[in-house]
Amino acid sequence: MPRFIGLKLCELLTMNDRHPVSLFPTRGCHRGARQRQPNAGVGEIKQGFSGIMRAASNCLDPIRGSRIFRGERPGFRVALTAGKFLRILRSQIRLQWDVLLRLMRVSVTGILQFAIAHTSWIGLVRIVSIFGAAALAGYTIGIRIVIFIILPSWGLSNAAATLVGQNLGAGHPERAEKAVWRTGLYNVMFLGFVGLIFIAVPEPIVRLFTSDPAVVPLGAACLRIISYGNLGYAYFMVMMQAFNGAGDTITPTIVNFFGFWLLEIPLAYCLAIPLHMRSNGVFFSIAIAESSMAIASAILFKRGRWKKQKI
DSSP states (O other): OHHHHHHHHHHHHTSOTTSHHHHHHHHHHIIIIIOOOTTOHHHHHHHHHHHHHHHHHHHTOGGGGGGTSOOSSSEEEEEEETTEEEEEEGGGOOOOHHHHHHHHHHHHHHHHHHHHHHHHHHHHHHHHGGGOHHHHHHHHHHHHHHHHHTHHHHHHHHHHHHHHHHHHHTTOHHHHHHHHHHHHHHHHHHHHHHHHHHHHSHHHHHTTTOOOTTTHHHHHHHHHHHHTTHHHHHHHHHHHHHHHHTTOOHHHHHHHIIIIIIIIHHHHHHHHTTTOOHHHHHHHHHHHHHHHHHHHHHHHHHHTGGGGOOO
16 A cells, blocks of 8 residues: 555656656655565565655755745645645644554663663673773773674674564564574574684784783683674574564563673673683673573574564
8 A cells, every 4th residue: 555655646746857846756756666575565565655755855845945835724735746736734644642652662672772782891891991901902802803793793683683574564474483593594604603713813813903912812812702602692693683673672672681781790790700710701701691692582582472563
C-alpha cells in the first residue's frame, strides 16, 4: 500500500517536469517508489515511505514560499504543478501518541545499552590508571588497535540487524535466524584470524605506535589477552545487533548491564588489586566478560522471543 501511494504521488508530481517544484520530488519518488526489493516486506514499506517523505520535504520547502503555503481555510496547500494544489487541512493532521510512545520506548533502551557499555570502559580506565602512566598508555594503545580492527565486524553486525528486520517484516523468522547464525560464523572467522595475529606477534604491532620500553610490553599484553576473547566477542556483536534489528532493545540492555557493570568491572577490580594481577587482571576481565555475554546472548537468541517482538 505505501508503495502504491508513493507511485500515485509520483504520478501527480511528474505531470509537468518543467515546474520547479516537481523537478526534485520526481527523482525522490522514483527512487523510493519504483525500487522494490523482492520478498522484502519491510523493505517495500520503507522504500514507499521514503519516496513519500522525499517528495513531501521538497514540496513543503519554505523557500518556495507563496506557491506552497496558501489557503483560505486553516491548513495549507502543497503545490503539485502549475495551478494545481493538494489541500491539507489542520483537522487532518494529528499526533499518534501510541506510536510516539512506542518509539520512545525503543529509543530509550537503545540509548541505555550503549551508555552502559561506554561507561564501563571509563571504569576500566580508572582501575588501570592506578598502576601508572605506562599501564594506562599501553591499555589505550591496545584498545585503540582493537577498536580499529573490529570495524569490519561492526559492518557485519549491522548487516545482521538489517537482515533480521527485513526477514521478520517479510514473515520469514526462520530465515532471519539463519542469517544471524551465518553472519556470526563469518564474524568469528574474521576476528579469529585477527586474534591469532595479535596473540602471535603483538609487540611489533604496538611498536608501530610507540617505542617506549615501558609501554610496549604492557600494550602487547593488552592486545594479546583481549584477543583471547575474540571468538566470543564476534558472536556477541552479531547477537546484540540482531536483537536491535528485531526491535528488542531491552534484551541487549539487560545483557550489557549484567555483563559490563555486574561482571566486568567487579572482576577487573578483584583480579587487578586483591589478586595482584595489576593491569593484566583488567585485560583478562574484558575477555572473560565478553565471552560470558556472548554465551548469554546466544542462549537468549536461541529461545526465539525476539521473533514475536512488536514495535
